[in-house]
Amino acid sequence: MIRAGIVGGTGYTGVELLRILALHTEVEVAVVTSRADTGVRVDVVYPSLRGYCDVLFCAPELEALRQCDVVFFATPNGTAMLMAEQLLALGIKVIDLSADFRFKDAKEWSHWYGMEHACPDLLAEAVYGLPEVNRKAIRQANLVACPGCYPTAVQLGFLPLLENNLINVDHLIADVKSGVSGAGRKAELSSLMSETGESFKAYAVSGHRHLPEIRQELTLAAKQPVGLTFVPHLTPMIRGIHATLYGQLSGATLADIQSLYEQRYNNEPFVEVLARGSHPDTRNVRGSNQCHISIHQPQGAQTIVVLSVIDNLVKGAAGQAVQNMNMIFGLKENMGLRVIALYP
Secondary structure, three states: OEEEEEEOOOOHHHHHHHHHHOOOOOEEEEEEEOOOOOOOEHHHHOHHHOOOOOOEEEOOOHHHHOOOOEEEEOOOOOOHHHHHHHHHHOOOEEEEOOOOOOOOOHHHHHHHHOOOOOOHHHOOOOEEOOHHHHHHHHHOOOEEEOOOHHHHHHHHHHHHHHHOOOEOOOOEEEEEEEOHHHHOOOOOHHHOHHHHOOOOEEOOOOOOOHHHHHHHHHHHHHOOOOOEEEEEEEOOOOOOEEEEEEEEEOOOOHHHHHHHHHHHOOOOOOEEEOOOOOOOOHHHOOOOOOEEEEEEOHHHOOEEEEEEEEOOOHHHHHHHHHHHHHHHOOOOOOOOOOOOOOOO
């Protein structure tokens, strides 16, 4: 039995990890940390977990975590990097859901996240945890950097085109919408339902923190630098990411591209390429680890449009983290993640 610890168990991604791991047949949730709720039972704070998790929240200290085989960090940026070295030295696997280890360049990370990186030497060791690209490396990893929710949807949508040199890499556009849970479980005026309901807006147009992460990984896929315009939007829903991706084709037909996507993701347990003409809907992946993709070529012109949807808290965070854990420990990749989306 794998003994798991969750640092940051009271945020949305933390409780999503608890929801998934509570039914995982090969995992025991041994430690869940929260400074604010230390000493309180997890199922008191989250009654939805009654009968599934009676662990007491504890302080995020090394002594408590040393009993674990794997530690998930569902924490704000800047927390995992303060503890990762000590945990790795104890032989504990680390899976970080924050951005602390996603970049390879510590200076660029500092530029976007506004603080010095505490352990830049670990950036080279960290494996970027997108299974559809880095499966082999993830299986051997000690430290996994889970991709962000926006980067997951965008990469899965663009990858087949970039890997096969089928679009102009200088002019990629990612127009992406997110539910408000992507902002985290903190008291913030802009996330209140009365502020977001019946409204829709773009934000961080001049540069979102996920932009360099997406650009870094798309560059690797294309094997050359990419030019990317990324515009995120906030929508009045709780869960979901909808990415509308645009590129200029270089020769292929829509039928060829549909076939290419189907072949590329044919053996991927959590990516579903829909039939031509389909329009994926965020409600059809809500609560699941699935990504639904469809491809369009409006008016038969040179612009290709890829639609990619995920649940930001599952495939965009906790579900993908568990998917990575399964691979690290030699389990079936879909173990604990065979969850049908909630409908309606």
